[in-house]
Amino acid sequence: MAFPIGELARQTAVKVPTIRYYEQIGLLPEAPRSEGNRRLYGSTEVERLNFIRHARDLGFEIEDIRELLAMAAQPQSSCHQVDSIANNHLAEIERRIASLTALKRELTRMIEECGHGRVCDCRIIEALADHSQCLAEH
Amino acid sequence: MAFPIGELARQTAVKVPTIRYYEQIGLLPEAPRSEGNRRLYGSTEVERLNFIRHARDLGFEIEDIRELLAMAAQPQSSCHQVDSIANNHLAEIERRIASLTALKRELTRMIEECGHGRVCDCRIIEALADHSQCLAEH
DNA sequence: TCTTGCTCCTCTAGTCACTAGAGAAGTTAG
DNA sequence: CTAACTTCTCTAGTGACTAGAGGAGCAAGA
Numbered sequence: 230m231a232f233p234i235g236e237l238a239r240q241t242a243v244k245v246p247t248i249r250y251y252e253q254i255g256l257l258p259e260a261p262r263s264e265g266n267r268r269l270y271g272s273t274e275v276e277r278l279n280f281i282r283h284a285r286d287l288g289f290e291i292e293d294i295r296e297l298l299a300m301a302a303q304p305q306s307s308c309h310q311v312d313s314i315a316n317n318h319l320a321e322i323e324r325r326i327a328s329l330t331a332l333k334r335e336l337t338r339m340i341e342e343c344g345h346g347r348v349c350d351c352r353i354i355e356a357l358a359d360h361s362q363c364l365a366e367h
Numbered sequence: 368m369a370f371p372i373g374e375l376a377r378q379t380a381v382k383v384p385t386i387r388y389y390e391q392i393g394l395l396p397e398a399p400r401s402e403g404n405r406r407l408y409g410s411t412e413v414e415r416l417n418f419i420r421h422a423r424d425l426g427f428e429i430e431d432i433r434e435l436l437a438m439a440a441q442p443q444s445s446c447h448q449v450d451s452i453a454n455n456h457l458a459e460i461e462r463r464i465a466s467l468t469a470l471k472r473e474l475t476r477m478i479e480e481c482g483h484g485r486v487c488d489c490r491i492i493e494a495l496a497d498h499s500q501c502l503a504e505h
Numbered sequence: 506t507c508t509t510g511c512t513c514c515t516c517t518a519g520t521c522a523c524t525a526g527a528g529a530a531g532t533t534a535g
Numbered sequence: 536c537t538a539a540c541t542t543c544t545c546t547a548g549t550g551a552c553t554a555g556a557g558g559a560g561c562a563a564g565a
Contacts, residue, residue: 250523297492303486304486308484311476321473322470357418382552384553385516
């Protein structure tokens with residue numbers, strides 16, 4: 230029933246030091262200890278840690294996850310707040326995609342214009358140096 | 368001709384503590400000082416800092432910028448390395464866009480399935496909790 | 506000349522989410 | 536009994552800044 234931290238790490242694909250870190254910041258409750266002072270876990274912790282890992286994979290921040298866990302613990306309450314966290318996160322992701330796409334366009338253009346010659350003619354260096362080329366102005 | 372750090376900050380839109388930080392890590396050379404120990408700058412520093420800021424805006428890491436600056440200082444050498452840094456960076460950006468797009472898809476699906484009712488029926492919480500829904504399996 | 510308010514100085518510590526490493530102690534297999 | 540492995544605690548490092556304390560310089564107005 231009870232297994233040590235390495236086994237929990239294997240079952241959830243979360244590294245051992247990360248699990249200890251999550252305990253330290255209170256994302257996981259303090260684990261009961263064996264006689265030899267090792268942390269002991271059960272299936273509840275596997276579930277909780279999987280929840281955390283999945284949310285992290287999706288890019289949620291630790292504080293978001295803290296809130297999501299608190300809400301998941303109150304199944305009778307409205308999921309309006311859950312929805313709002315997820316929607317905020319989606320908006321943030323969309324912002325990041327848009328900004329990265331703009332960067333990609335600019336970089337691609339810079340690279341295409343580079344004649345692969347000497348640095349003194351390099352369009353990449355030039356584009357970076359030239360104040361007037363900054364992203365804000367596109 | 369020579370102006371203080373605040374003026375450099377204004378001209379380049381880089382914050383004062385950031386400029387001092389760049390000097391500390393050697394991205395900017397140590398500035399000469401006035402009698403009252405204030406850093407003094409000229410147009411050379413404006414150009415260098417604009418280059419740095421633009422590269423940072425484009426998402427280049429400090430170490431990349433260090434290399435780009437070193438190359439820009441040798442205008443007779445080949446720009447092959449410049450091209451390679453830019454291309455690596457472009458590939459990294461494309462990876463990030465792809466990964467964010469996958470997250471967006473997953474999040475959108477989760478949000479759409481959420482019936483906006485109680486937490487006990489919330490598809491978002493469920494999707495996060497459910498081990499089998501993890502991204503790796505898509 | 507004095508004061509007010511701004512800018513600047515150095516230094517330390519905090520952010521986020523871990524990751525690395527040291528040194529000691531418990532556990533398991535042969 | 537020993538060797539190899541896992542676990543323990545603790546500290547410090549990562550990247551790229553940001554915040555704050557406490558003190559000094561400087562420019563303009565009364």
